[in-house]
Amino acid sequence: MYYPYFIAYMASGFVISLVIFFWALNKGQFNNQQRARFLALESHAAAGPIKLSRKGRLHAVILLIMASAGLVTSMIAVTLIVLNLVG
Amino acid sequence: MDRMEESLQNNNPTAKAFTLTSAAWFALATSFGMIAAGYLIAPDFMANIEFIHFGRARPMHVNAVLFGFVTPGLLAAAFYFIPRLLRTELYSHKLGVFNAIFWNITVLSGMIGISFGYTQGREYAELPWPVDIMVVISFTLVVINLLLTVRNRVEPILYVSIWYGMAAVILTACTYCIGNVIWKPDTGALVGIPDAILLWFYGHNIFGLLLTPLALAAAYYVLPIETRSPLYSHTLSLIGFWSLIVVYTHIGTHHLLQVPVPTWLKTISIVDSIAMVIPVMVVLINLWLTVKGKLGAIHASIPAKFIFTGTIFYFFVNIQGSMMALPVVQRITHFNNWVVGHAHIGVFGFAGVTALGALYFILPRITNKPLYSKFLADLQYWLVLIGITGFAIVLTIVGLIQGNAWYNGETLYRTLPEIQPYYVLRASLGAFIMIGAYLGLYNIIRTLYFNRGAST
Numbered sequence: 001m002y003y004p005y006f007i008a009y010m011a012s013g014f015v016i017s018l019v020i021f022f023w024a025l026n027k028g029q030f031n032n033q034q035r036a037r038f039l040a041l042e043s044h045a046a047a048g049p050i051k052l053s054r055k056g057r058l059h060a061v062i063l064l065i066m067a068s069a070g071l072v073t074s075m076i077a078v079t080l081i082v083l084n085l086v087g
Numbered sequence: 088m089d090r091m092e093e094s095l096q097n098n099n100p101t102a103k104a105f106t107l108t109s110a111a112w113f114a115l116a117t118s119f120g121m122i123a124a125g126y127l128i129a130p131d132f133m134a135n136i137e138f139i140h141f142g143r144a145r146p147m148h149v150n151a152v153l154f155g156f157v158t159p160g161l162l163a164a165a166f167y168f169i170p171r172l173l174r175t176e177l178y179s180h181k182l183g184v185f186n187a188i189f190w191n192i193t194v195l196s197g198m199i200g201i202s203f204g205y206t207q208g209r210e211y212a213e214l215p216w217p218v219d220i221m222v223v224i225s226f227t228l229v230v231i232n233l234l235l236t237v238r239n240r241v242e243p244i245l246y247v248s249i250w251y252g253m254a255a256v257i258l259t260a261c262t263y264c265i266g267n268v269i270w271k272p273d274t275g276a277l278v279g280i281p282d283a284i285l286l287w288f289y290g291h292n293i294f295g296l297l298l299t300p301l302a303l304a305a306a307y308y309v310l311p312i313e314t315r316s317p318l319y320s321h322t323l324s325l326i327g328f329w330s331l332i333v334v335y336t337h338i339g340t341h342h343l344l345q346v347p348v349p350t351w352l353k354t355i356s357i358v359d360s361i362a363m364v365i366p367v368m369v370v371l372i373n374l375w376l377t378v379k380g381k382l383g384a385i386h387a388s389i390p391a392k393f394i395f396t397g398t399i400f401y402f403f404v405n406i407q408g409s410m411m412a413l414p415v416v417q418r419i420t421h422f423n424n425w426v427v428g429h430a431h432i433g434v435f436g437f438a439g440v441t442a443l444g445a446l447y448f449i450l451p452r453i454t455n456k457p458l459y460s461k462f463l464a465d466l467q468y469w470l471v472l473i474g475i476t477g478f479a480i481v482l483t484i485v486g487l488i489q490g491n492a493w494y495n496g497e498t499l500y501r502t503l504p505e506i507q508p509y510y511v512l513r514a515s516l517g518a519f520i521m522i523g524a525y526l527g528l529y530n531i532i533r534t535l536y537f538n539r540g541a542s543t
Contacts, residue, residue, distance in 0.1 A: 006284065033322045034321075036318075036321035038317045040246060040308050040318065041317055043168070044312050059386045060382040060385065074406070081419045
């Protein structure tokens with residue numbers, strides 16, 4: 001019988017997560033969320049303006065096309081598998 | 088610049104040590120990968136050198152990538168941004184540098200051990216028992232250093248990157264002990280099906296509860312700074328964090344749908360695998376809305392373009408992962424190169440590429456000098472992008488060929504010639520990544536130690 005150990009482990013993880021969650025709640029970690037949005041920016045001295053380039057935008061479009069093509073290909077493959085197996 | 092700011096900017100030997108660790112192991116890990124790829128093209132490749140035959144080169148590659156390259160790269164970033172976000176100094180840089188040295192000894196011991204045939208023979212958990220103990224010590228040292236830094240914080244609010252970073256190292260320190268069954272030094276394993284369940288609990292959590300949170304911590308830190316935009320929603324980011332913690336832990340069993348694992352556990356793993364769409368999309372929607380309208384800015388910045396690309400691969404790997412957990416899909420996609428492609432997209436395309444971006448982000452800041460060569464970093468980006476995208480396509484195709492052949496009862500000797508050209512392509516694409524790794528190592532060493540650029 002090994003299930004009780006796994007269930008005990010999963011349950012202990014859940015309980016520890018709850019303890020940390022309520023610690024955070026009591027310590028006000030979820031209170032000032034508007035200020036929290038700026039913490040990364042505040043941790044750095046103000047940087048100069050961003051230098052933009054047309055090449056950079058083109059690069060973004062190429063990346064988007066590559067990602068979309070990959071996703072569509074993957075979707076088609078999975079759909080065909082499902083149709084093939086279920087049909 | 089006040090004293091604290093100056094101190095935080097100029098004194099980070101811990102981040103420097105982990106940066107060098109990551110860059111060096113990236114080069115070595117990809118070299119091991121190339122050797123393994125060579126065996127897949129020509130099985131008698133280096134046939135007489137037992138220390139690096141396929142059965143040893145592959146786990147050396149996997150463990151070097153996980154524990155030599157990606158984790159230290161993301162930890163280097165964490166050792167930089169956690170003190171800054173908390174407005175305090177790292178608890179101990181002496182401990183941090185010792186940690187980095189010990190980390191290298193650990194990974195090196197693991198590589199030597201595996202090359203000499205000392206392995207526990209469990210996927211992602213091959214490292215022999217003494218090295219397992221060293222890994223646990225390494226993570227414990229990281230936990231102590233970062234936890235005491237959090238305790239000494241001046242900033243009361245914990246930014247989402249702190250949550251992700253701390254969860255990653257604390258959970259992994261525990262998961263590694265349990266997954267590697269370190270209370271059984273002779274085998275490092277349980278017996279039978281329980282061991283399989285435990286192994287995949289561990290194996291999947293190395294990606295989901297170590298690399299993923301560390302990479303997201305870096306992304307949440309770097310992208311707002313590089314695009315000069317505040318985070319779209321910190322509340323949303325915390326929802327993403329907590330849902331990841333709740334959902335991810337139980338999905339490892341989706342690797343065991345074809346074996347006699349209890350049905351309730353399989354069901355949990357499938358449901359949670361599909362539910363992973365929630366934490367992933369929460370993160371991606373948040374990050375993408377943060378950088379909305381700033382795509383030009385992203386691609387003007389070396390770190391941001393690496394990390395933004397990482398987010399796209401994260402999206403891709405998650406959609407794949409959720410679909411692959413469906414039993415009907417898995418009949419074709421499991422036990423073949425589809426899964427290998429999926430693992431490469433996740434570990435390298437997402438976490439590895441994000442680690443590279445994070446390293447390029449912190450390098451000028453910890454050396455107080457510009458990057459030695461932006462051109463080399465840009466070249467590395469394209470080599471890596473072409474390499475990993477090609478990997479994804481080639482391995483997916485090979486996986487479908489193998490999966491269909493198996494499903495239709497074709498014999499192996501008819502399948503092997505069909506997939507041979509793809510293995511040649513795979514090795515070629517691996518060469519792109521390896522060359523990128525060595526260029527990155529050169530660039531990072533020059534930036535760290537031989538950089539004549541003016542101080543920033």
